[in-house]
Amino acid sequence: MTFQMTCHDCDLITQMPDIKVGKTALCPRCGSQLAQPKSNSIEHSLALVITNLILFTVAVNFPFLAMQSSGFEQQSTLISGVWLLHNQGMNSLALVVLLTCLCFPLLQMAGLLYVLLPLLFKRKLPGAIKTFLWIQKLQPWSMMEVFMLGTLVSLVKLAKLAEIIPGISLWAFALLIFTTAAQLYFLDRHQVWHQLGCADG
């Protein structure tokens, strides 16, 4: 059995046999990845989304970093950093950090749960298609891993000034980077779209 795939980067239509799990289909003309089927994609992604949500809850609610220097201690959570920027009149900066590191990732996780859980039972909830469209659109704007690199740089920068105590939130956030990467790896968007196309409303 063959089916048609169209390259999103060069528009070429390719006739393709069924792609086996573990294999990657590349566009013969421009080399873009056309498909990379995963085994039990929905189940794996769903498990990782739930993991992400738990880690995210921990990351937001517990102290991120504390800094000690000559008797002072300054503790901060992810939210308090955003709040301080806002208090300094840096509203645009506060908004950028709030959206890219907290809101967008959370919306994506909640959205994936809403879309994928019913798909296990070959069902789709109202608005599932719109939700999945938005999850895709938000993908480039979800920047938790970049934030983590920023944290590492700041830690090195501050290590000279004072003693830094990493909080539970920092560890949860670091783990979250890996589970999010794994979730992205396991999610086969073609399969989700295909199933959304045939699932009952």
Place this chain on the structure above:
Amino acid sequence: MVSSKSTAKKQGLINCTSCHLLCSPGSIDKNQKAHCPRCGSVLHSRKPNSLSRCWALVIAAIILLVPANLKPITITAALGQTQADTIMSGVIYFIHSGMWPIALVIFVASVFVPLLKLSLLMLLLISVQRKWRWRPRERTRLYRLTEMIGRWSMVDVYVVTILVALVKLGAVARVDAGPGAVYFAAVVILTMFAAESFDPRLIWDVLENDHE
């Protein structure tokens, strides 16, 4: 794998940019737009006004790059002294204090990547406008690279956020975000939108017309 040597556009079909379903633009709504039967997105054979939108965003980003680099991104007050740091002075500070891995990270993310990304986008835009036939496969790869690296420029913005949030040690030290940080965040966001509005299929359209 068999290539039909034909593009969707040539066959009068449209590949949905959102869900990658190959559609025939059959029914048209009252706004003269065709929708994808599976996901409902508006179908465009090529991204609308791709070149002019991309140019506008690239030029805006280049203009904002100037204040982003000249204005301070952090203002540090420690022991009665205030010091304003720009992106470059931060990099130089790290080199002087021997922390060259950090200097490298900041330099690559905040100076090299934005410049590289803007130059690559301009190269791609000019190559499409001048109808170059030169190495389309490599140019498509360059486009995917610009899409991928842009987000990492945000590192400096996050470093500023964390410093501001943490360094509030009473009268001892205090860090404030400078206006440069806002300009810099704007540059990163604009270049990300610019990369998104460029349509790599335009690189290949020139070659299509050759065969006719």
